[in-house]
Amino acid sequence: GAVVSQHPSWVICKSGTSVKIECRSLDFQATTMFWYRQFPKQSLMLMATSNEGSKATYEQGVEKDKFLINHASLTLSTLTVTSAHPEDSSFYICSASARQGFTEAFFGQGTRLTVV
Amino acid sequence: DAKTTQPPSMDCAEGRAANLPCNHSTISGNEYVYWYRQIHSQGPQYIIHGLKNNETNEMASLIITEDRKSSTLILPHATLRDTAVYYCIVRAHNTGTASKLTFGTGTRLQVTL
Numbered sequence: 001g002a003v004v005s006q007h008p009s010w011v012i013c014k015s016g017t018s019v020k021i022e023c024r025s026l027d028f029q030a031t032t033m034f035w036y037r038q039f040p041k042q043s044l045m046l047m048a049t050s051n052e053g054s055k056a057t058y059e060q061g062v063e064k065d066k067f068l069i070n071h072a073s074l075t076l077s078t079l080t081v082t083s084a085h086p087e088d089s090s091f092y093i094c095s096a097s098a099r100q101g102f103t104e105a106f107f108g109q110g111t112r113l114t115v116v
Numbered sequence: 117d118a119k120t121t122q123p124p125s126m127d128c129a130e131g132r133a134a135n136l137p138c139n140h141s142t143i144s145g146n147e148y149v150y151w152y153r154q155i156h157s158q159g160p161q162y163i164i165h166g167l168k169n170n171e172t173n174e175m176a177s178l179i180i181t182e183d184r185k186s187s188t189l190i191l192p193h194a195t196l197r198d199t200a201v202y203y204c205i206v207r208a209h210n211t212g213t214a215s216k217l218t219f220g221t222g223t224r225l226q227v228t229l
Binding site: 004006034036043044045046049091094095103104105106108109110112 | 154
């Protein structure tokens with residue numbers, strides 16, 4: 001199957017700082033990428049839809065100014081958590097789908113963010 | 117997307133078949149049944165999907181009832197590495213672009229020795 005890579009796998013940052021998470025499609029072009037967040041013992045919750053070359057679409061209740069998404073190319077989307085606080089500590093996961101041909105979504109390995 | 121209902125947890129002995137049920141009584145005619153799993157601290161992994169016929173691949177089999185209101189994912193010979201949360205998701209195919217997935221609570225499968 002297609003490969004989606006996230007970086008970093010884990011990160012610890014201080015309160016008030018910003019953290020950038022990268023999501024790359026390694027062997028296909030992804031016109032659309034999705035960002036999910038997962039708190040311990042909970043299911044994945046969709047945060048936003050990232051479209052190449054246009055603004056991201058955020059789910060209700062997700063602050064677009066806090067979670068900045070950039071999808072500048074067909075193989076890279078980034079999520080920046082700005083002014084991070086301990087309550088932002090979570091597991092962030094991206095997924096990507098190709099323009100055509102794929103009927104299933106492929107997920108990155110996730111990024112564990114801990115804000116101290 | 118239609119709502120799905122899964123048991124919260126199941127146990128299975130290693131080497132035995134694991135049968136994971138899913139109810140999707142409000143499924144529409146153009147909606148597929150998808151199964152993903154999530155091993156602890158990893159991203160979800162695609163397993164299998166189907167519309168109305170039974171499907172089989174190297175990972176699992178998917179049995180969909182004739183009325184399509186429920187399905188069963190079968191792992192024929194479960195191993196310890198199959199311990200994970202299994203998600204049953206119903207969605208229509210979108211031509212040309214991806215569609216986002218709505219994850220329920222899934223079934224936590226524990227495979228034991």
